[in-house]
Amino acid sequence: MDIASLSTALSMTSVNNDVGAIMLSKQLDTMENMGDSMIKLMEQSVNPHIGGNIDISI
Numbered sequence: 001m002d003i004a005s006l007s008t009a010l011s012m013t014s015v016n017n018d019v020g021a022i023m024l025s026k027q028l029d030t031m032e033n034m035g036d037s038m039i040k041l042m043e044q045s046v047n048p049h050i051g052g053n054i055d056i057s058i
């Protein structure tokens with residue numbers, strides 16, 4: 001067994017795991033932002049007329 005190739009393979013596995021963890025973190029952040037946006041849209045759909053008109057009496 002070649003120690004150098006084993007070391008290289010293990011280091012590549014570590015790099016792949018690190019990249020995977022970073023991508024998962026980015027994906028979770030994106031999904032959280034999308035969820036927040038969806039909640040805002042749902043809140044607006046419950047009361048669609050709020051803020052749409054201004055009543056002014058002179």
